[in-house]
Each structure stands twice: as structure tokens, then as C-alpha cells.
Amino acid sequence: MTQGSDPKTDTRKRILDIAEQLLLSRGFNAFSYQHISSELGVRNAAIHYHFPKKSDLGVALIQRYRRRFRRFIEQQAELDPGAQLEAYFGLSDSYYRQHRQICPSGILSTEFLTLPEDMQREAAAFIDEMRQWAVDITRRGAASGQMRYAGTPEAIGMMLFSALQGALQLARIDDGALDTIKRQVRAVLGLPGH
Amino acid sequence: MTQGSDPKTDTRKRILDIAEQLLLSRGFNAFSYQHISSELGVRNAAIHYHFPKKSDLGVALIQRYRRRFRRFIEQQAELDPGAQLEAYFGLSDSYYRQHRQICPSGILSTEFLTLPEDMQREAAAFIDEMRQWAVDITRRGAASGQMRYAGTPEAIGMMLFSALQGALQLARIDDGALDTIKRQVRAVLGLPGH
DNA sequence: AGCACTCTACTTACTGGTCAGTAAGGTGTC
DNA sequence: GACACCTTACTGACCAGTAAGTAGAGTGCT
Incomplete structure (x- = not known):
């Protein structure tokens, strides 16, 4: 089986990718290792090999978000504040378009009190x-x-920040919510485009 | 055992009360009938007697919220819009003070995709x-x-609405979030008190 | 008053499913 | 032969949900 095998391991990354989809659409408490392994075509224990405890997987997910987010900030560093805001709006849009996912901070703060300690630290x-x-x-x-x-x-x-987090959640019930709130945030900030 | 027994049943109401606390602090997926029955001092099946399926309990909880909310609106009907907004802020405060609970709409929209169909309708x-x-x-x-x-x-x-929903969630991580955002909402609406 | 009946509100005891997590073994590669 | 990366096979906990039985309160009939 020589199908795109990487120097490190491809599987670990694929687990994280699948787990991310599940986290954003179902939440941390509502997905299981079964969901991942069946989608990935491996056995349950294979997931445990890469992430012994579920909280290890959770922590790794958040750490990857943090790395990505830092890279995102660096890439936008040269833009003016208005354009940076629009880039952030773009992030929200892409979450929404992907099966009505919500932003990670929304999930993590909502489930915060039920998360394992190490995940709480990372999420905070x-x-x-x-x-x-x-x-x-x-x-x-x-x-x-x-x-x-x-x-x-x-x-x-x-x-x-808070309004946009809420907007993605409300968009699951009200299709127009995200666009409406984006427009209103621009209005409140005195920006064009509303 | 003649301790405050009511004409209808007291137990049903107490189940709803305990379930409500659990819903707002842990979410619908993260509490079980065990949590309720152990707190209530009855057996598991007693809960199933009053609410055969967990989704029955969920639907009953949301319906009770809707009744309460309609009553809340009627009570505030005579007030001016600014005072009504403050009453709404008061609701949020009371959630937060009660063990950092969040507002029901926040939980329900976040968990929306994992909820049973009948709960989805009611929640929407x-x-x-x-x-x-x-x-x-x-x-x-x-x-x-x-x-x-x-x-x-x-x-x-x-x-x-969206900002306040998000604020209660963020308040779990950042103590000052709720007050800050309330103040800012007043500012945006051109109201005094910011 | 005594008895039969019914209804409500539980109980005990159980099922089948899912969950995270583990232990031990196999297989290919360097 | 050591290591990375999996497998099979399992454990014990927890989960929602069900079936059957029971205690007590009320109701009606004689």
C-alpha cells in the first residue's frame, strides 16, 4: 500500500482532520473513536495508538488550531484593520459553508465545564x-x-468576537443570521459594506 | 410521607428543575438519567415513567422555557424598550451567577445538529x-x-441577541466578558450606563 | 364495613448497545 | 532485532430504554 505515505505519518493527520469535522459539527462529547475509525477504515485501537486518551486528541486539536491561528494572524499582518476583519469574516463563512459548522471557540466555551482539565487549559x-x-x-x-x-x-x-461566535450558532436555525450580523458589525464599526 | 405533596405531582416538576440545571451547565448530550435520579433520590426507571424517552424530557424543558419566556414578555409589556433590555440583561446575569450557566438558546443552537428531531423543532x-x-x-x-x-x-x-448568547459562553473563560459586552451593547444602542 | 377494582407512582431486574481504554500479538521496514 | 503501526480480543463502565411487579390511594358496589 504505497498511497501517499508521508515521512511522519499520514494517519495521525487524517485522524485530526476527521476529529475536527466531528468537533465542529457535533461537539467534543458527541463524537466517539468509533466515528473516526469507521470513517478512516481502521480499527478503534489504531486511534488509541496515536492518541491514547480522548483528551490527548482534544488537546492536539486545539494546539493545531492555535498554530493555524497564529499563522493566520501573521499572514494578515500587513493588511489594514478593516481588511483583517474581512479575513476573519471569511473564516466564519467557511465554517458555515462546511455543513453548518460553528467556530471552535463556540464549541469549547459551551462544553467548557464538561471538558477534561488539560483541554480546559488549552481551550482557555x-x-x-x-x-x-x-x-x-x-x-x-x-x-x-x-x-x-x-x-x-x-x-x-x-x-x-462574541456576536460572531453566536452568529454561527444561530445560523444553524436561521440561514440569514451570519450575513445579517456581519453587516451589522460593519455598521457598528463605521465601515463600508452594510 | 406527607411532605409537601401536591395535587399533580411534585416529582415531575423536580425532574424538570434538575434537568434544567444539568442542561445549562453540561448540555443535553452530557447529562444522563442517572444524574437526575441520583440527585432526586429515586431509581432510574422513575424518570422514564414521567419522561419515557430522553427527547420527551428535552421537549418538555424547551416548552417550559417558551411558556416562561412568554410570561416574561407579558410582565415587561408596560416598560419602555430600554428597561426591557435591562430586564433581559438581568436574565443573563442570573444564568451566569448560577454556576456559570449559559442561556438555553446557546446550548440548543450549539448542540442543534445532534438533537432528536422533535427537540430540533421545539428549539428552533x-x-x-x-x-x-x-x-x-x-x-x-x-x-x-x-x-x-x-x-x-x-x-x-x-x-x-447573538452577542449576549456568546457573552455568556465566553464568561466561562473570561469573568468580565458578560459585563463588558452588556456595557458595549448599551453604547452601541446609544443608551446611558456605559 | 368489607371487598373488588383501577390508577398513579414508583420499584427491581434486565437488555442490548456504546463508550473509552488496554493487553498482547502480528507485520513490514530500516 | 528493534521499531512504528497497526490488528484482534477484551474489560468494565455507562447509557437509554423496557418489562413485570408492587404499594397505596381512591372509587364504587353490596
């Missing part, structure tokens, strides 16, 4: 980074004069 | 009612001149 750090980034955008947006809004950059950054 | 109707109410407040707030905001009443109503 991840969500904090995202929140800080949102605040950073609104701060620079106001400083550069591109954005005009009532309230502090901290508060409006958190509100936009 | 409930969330729709809440969203409509939020929009109603912002519409009347603008009409009366009490609120001043950019964008349409529909969009800003949805954004405030």
Missing part, C-alpha cells in the same frame, strides 16, 4: 488569543481612523 | 421567538427615539 488559552486579536483589530482600527465606534476598543472587540 | 421555534423579541425591542427603541444606532432594527436586534 486559545480563546484568549482570539479575543485579544479581535481587540487588537478594533484598537488599531480606531487609531488609524478607519473605524469609528462608541465605547472602548476592548469592549467593542469582545462584542464583535 | 423557541430561538425564533427570542430573536423576534430582541428585534422588537430595538425597533420600538428606535421608533421612540430612546435608542440611536447604525443599521436596521432587525440586524441590530439579532446582533445584540
Whole structure:
């Protein structure tokens, strides 16, 4: 079987990919190793070989999100705050288009109290980074004069982050919610396109 | 055992009360009939007597929320839009103070794709009612001149609903999130108190 | 008053399924 | 022969759900 075998292991990455889909559409508590192994075409124990405990898999998932998110920020570093916000909106869109998935922070904060301790630590750090980034955008947006809004950059950054997280969840019931809320966030920030 | 026995049954109500706590802190998928029966001091099958399937319990919980919410709206009917919004903020506060619970719409929309069909129908109707109410407040707030905001009443109503739902979830990680976002929502609506 | 009946609200005891997790063994590659 | 990467085979816990039985309260009939 020489089908795209990688130096490291392909399987580990594929497990993470499948687990990610399951996490975003069903949540951490509502998917099992069975779901992954049957989709992957291996036995259950193969998943345990790569991730002995389910919380190991969970932690690895969040750590990968954090790495990706840091890379995402670096790539957008040269853009102006408004364009960065639009890039963030684009992320949300792609979640939604993928079978009405929601953003990871939404799942992790909702299930937070039921998560294993090591996942809680990782999740809290991840969500904090995202929140800080949102605040950073609104701060620079106001400083550069591109954005005009009532309230502090901290508060409006958190509100936009929170509203977008909620929007993806509501979009599961109300198709238009995500677009409506994106438009309204632009309006509140004094940006064009609403 | 003549201890506060009611005409109907007390047990059914107590089951709903315990299930509600579990729903708001752990989610629907992460609590079991065991949790309820052990807390209530009865056997597992007693819960099944009152609610044969778990989805029956779930549907009954949401229906009770809808009844309560309609009563809540009626009670606030005489207040001006700003005061109604504050009453809504008060609801959120009480969730948060009760062991960092989140609002029911947050749980139900996040777990939506894993819920049984009958619960999905009920949940969608409930969330729709809440969203409509939020929009109603912002519409009347603008009409009366009490609120001043950019964008349409529909969009800003949805954004405030969405932001508050997200805020309760984020408050599990960040203690200040709820207050910060409440303040910011007031600011965006041009209300005092921020 | 005594008895038969029914209904409500449980109980005990169980089923079959799913879950995370483990132990021991096999197979191919370097 | 050591190692990475799997397999088969299993354990014990938990899960929702069911079946059958029971205690007590109420109801009606004689």
C-alpha cells in the first residue's frame, strides 16, 4: 500500500482532520473513536495508538488550531484593520459553508465545564488569543481612523468576537443570521459594506 | 410521607428543575438519567415513567422555557424598550451567577445538529421567538427615539441577541466578558450606563 | 364495613448497545 | 532485532430504554 505515505505519518493527520469535522459539527462529547475509525477504515485501537486518551486528541486539536491561528494572524499582518476583519469574516463563512459548522471557540466555551482539565487549559488559552486579536483589530482600527465606534476598543472587540461566535450558532436555525450580523458589525464599526 | 405533596405531582416538576440545571451547565448530550435520579433520590426507571424517552424530557424543558419566556414578555409589556433590555440583561446575569450557566438558546443552537428531531423543532421555534423579541425591542427603541444606532432594527436586534448568547459562553473563560459586552451593547444602542 | 377494582407512582431486574481504554500479538521496514 | 503501526480480543463502565411487579390511594358496589 504505497498511497501517499508521508515521512511522519499520514494517519495521525487524517485522524485530526476527521476529529475536527466531528468537533465542529457535533461537539467534543458527541463524537466517539468509533466515528473516526469507521470513517478512516481502521480499527478503534489504531486511534488509541496515536492518541491514547480522548483528551490527548482534544488537546492536539486545539494546539493545531492555535498554530493555524497564529499563522493566520501573521499572514494578515500587513493588511489594514478593516481588511483583517474581512479575513476573519471569511473564516466564519467557511465554517458555515462546511455543513453548518460553528467556530471552535463556540464549541469549547459551551462544553467548557464538561471538558477534561488539560483541554480546559488549552481551550482557555486559545480563546484568549482570539479575543485579544479581535481587540487588537478594533484598537488599531480606531487609531488609524478607519473605524469609528462608541465605547472602548476592548469592549467593542469582545462584542464583535462574541456576536460572531453566536452568529454561527444561530445560523444553524436561521440561514440569514451570519450575513445579517456581519453587516451589522460593519455598521457598528463605521465601515463600508452594510 | 406527607411532605409537601401536591395535587399533580411534585416529582415531575423536580425532574424538570434538575434537568434544567444539568442542561445549562453540561448540555443535553452530557447529562444522563442517572444524574437526575441520583440527585432526586429515586431509581432510574422513575424518570422514564414521567419522561419515557430522553427527547420527551428535552421537549418538555424547551416548552417550559417558551411558556416562561412568554410570561416574561407579558410582565415587561408596560416598560419602555430600554428597561426591557435591562430586564433581559438581568436574565443573563442570573444564568451566569448560577454556576456559570449559559442561556438555553446557546446550548440548543450549539448542540442543534445532534438533537432528536422533535427537540430540533421545539428549539428552533423557541430561538425564533427570542430573536423576534430582541428585534422588537430595538425597533420600538428606535421608533421612540430612546435608542440611536447604525443599521436596521432587525440586524441590530439579532446582533445584540447573538452577542449576549456568546457573552455568556465566553464568561466561562473570561469573568468580565458578560459585563463588558452588556456595557458595549448599551453604547452601541446609544443608551446611558456605559 | 368489607371487598373488588383501577390508577398513579414508583420499584427491581434486565437488555442490548456504546463508550473509552488496554493487553498482547502480528507485520513490514530500516 | 528493534521499531512504528497497526490488528484482534477484551474489560468494565455507562447509557437509554423496557418489562413485570408492587404499594397505596381512591372509587364504587353490596
